[in-house]
Amino acid sequence: MTAAPVQPGDAAAARAGSYPKGVARRQEILTRAIEVFAAKGLEGTSLRAIAEAIGVSHAALLHYFPSREELLIEVLKANETRFNATDAERDPTEIVGIMTNAAHRNVGIPGMVSLYSSMLAGSIEEGKEYSREYFSGRFERLRAKLVSRIQIGQAAGTVRTDLDPEALAALVIAASDGLQVQWLLDPKVDIAGSLELLDVILAPAQEKK
Amino acid sequence: MTAAPVQPGDAAAARAGSYPKGVARRQEILTRAIEVFAAKGLEGTSLRAIAEAIGVSHAALLHYFPSREELLIEVLKANETRFNATDAERDPTEIVGIMTNAAHRNVGIPGMVSLYSSMLAGSIEEGKEYSREYFSGRFERLRAKLVSRIQIGQAAGTVRTDLDPEALAALVIAASDGLQVQWLLDPKVDIAGSLELLDVILAPAQEKK
DNA sequence: GTCTATAGGGCGATAGAC
DNA sequence: GTCTATCGCCCTATAGAC
Known part of the structure; x- marks a missing residue:
């Protein structure tokens, strides 16, 4: 070099x-x-x-x-990078909001969701090590980012402390990914509406009547 | 004929x-x-x-x-039918449990999860009408099944009544699908652990200290 | 009715000309 | 650095043997 x-x-x-x-x-x-x-x-x-x-x-x-595989993964990487800057500016205590935001950005370009889903599905198969490495890393990175936000929330008292941050992070990401696909198949699926239910998990024991 | x-x-x-x-x-x-x-x-x-x-x-x-497309979808259908009988016998108030159960059955045969994910991703594309119809129908059916269980729970007082059953059903399915893929990429992801967090959403306002 | 044999057109990938 | 030519594989379709 x-x-x-x-x-x-x-x-x-x-x-x-x-x-x-x-x-x-x-x-x-x-x-x-x-x-x-x-x-x-x-x-x-x-x-x-x-x-x-x-x-x-x-x-x-x-x-x-x-x-072809690497070209397509590079397209996903480039598209991811393009949006990551935006996230950094957001309220660091936001957890579900950050995924809702990302999900809505994605469904605005259905081709990208389609590409993402296909490559993700393919990454499980043998001989697709390049894809597999990308997605393993991406999920790891994404979970870490959410775990950090969850822990900040727990320290600040805005998030229940009896929840495992890792399990919660994986759940939020899974829900976001899954809802995007369901939405593409049937637009009556309300991505934001469903994701917001997750806020109920996050809230500490409420003084609800 | x-x-x-x-x-x-x-x-x-x-x-x-x-x-x-x-x-x-x-x-x-x-x-x-x-x-x-x-x-x-x-x-x-x-x-x-x-x-x-x-x-x-x-x-x-x-x-x-x-x-090839129809053969593969038939494989998915047959696999689905094979397990549906089991579900009918389960406690009709179970909601998250039914998905956890299904998810665990699935990860036991990774090849099926791989096939399912690939066909699902492909179904979004044009020219894959047969796949699209199957998955649209499947999600519709699955959501309806969960909505019914959620409503039973709401009537019985075991599920919060301020939650939209449709949104909740879509969320549970999405989470289950997404977690299976994350688990295949990284077995440290705890499918049951994450899904159980959804029970927190379901529970009515608790008399928690 | 069930299946084998075969042909057409497209694919990802590579070799080598310019 | 970009192309043409080519390889081997794939899915699909169809003609016709049994």
Whole structure:
């Protein structure tokens, strides 16, 4: 890692096109790919179809990304990063709200939910180690983020202290993921309405009549 | 459609092999297919691979099932039916317990969870109307079943009455689905532990100290 | 009725020309 | 750095043997 590569730790980016020109082109392809997925979803997204929509050959795509799998995961990563900045600005005691917000952002671009779900389902299978690593890491990261917020809430007295933060974090994430898919299949499913029920779990013993 | 077809409404079964011999053979293939998926998951399940594992040609499979998609959905349906009988016997006031039970049954056969998730993700895409219809119907059915149990609980005073049964049902299902996938990616996720938190939502205002 | 054999078109991936 | 050509595999469809 010498002259002008990208971030030292970014193995995927370094694998091909590690120098200025290549990096720029890679970014451009990624950006265009996100647009394509957002608009059309995963429907018939062969390497050839993606390449055509972008205006290159499918072999050119494979010059920048070692496989279809890695290209698609990079699209998810880029889309995730794009929104993470927003979350940091939010009230650090929010727990369900942060997921509701994310869920609504996602269903606004159904293609991304479709891509996310498909890659997640695929990541369980053998031979999809790259996907598996991404999703393992993503869930780990997301749970840690929520656990931290839950603990802040517990210390502040706004969240019941008799609940396991890890179990709660996993639950909130699972509910958010699951509701997005149900909503895509049937828009009468009320994502926010269902997620808000989780606030009932969080609230300390209430002085309810 | 003349002599001895199966149930008139069962379009999928009627499409091919509508006669006693064919129906039996179809069932046999389905049973074998379930075993294959349970053991190996969705990994490399081309029609040819499934056919080989069962011991027939891939064309023979297509004689009984009009497409790979429909075969796979039939596998899910058969697997679902297999367990539905068990649920009917359970305590009719159970809500979270019924899902915890189902979730644990599922993670015992990871291949089925993998198949389920993949087909569910795929069902969102265009051209997968058969899958979409199955999952729409399944979620509708499942929500209705839970709504009924929730309403019984509300009438009996064991469930808070200020919660929307529909929203609650969708939440419980979403959480169960999402947790199964998280568990497959990271076994330290405690499915039952997380789902049990939902019981806190259900309980009426407690006389907690 | 049940199944085998075969053909068409698309896929991801690779090799090598320019 | 990007392309064309090609490989082996896949799903689907169909003709016709038994």
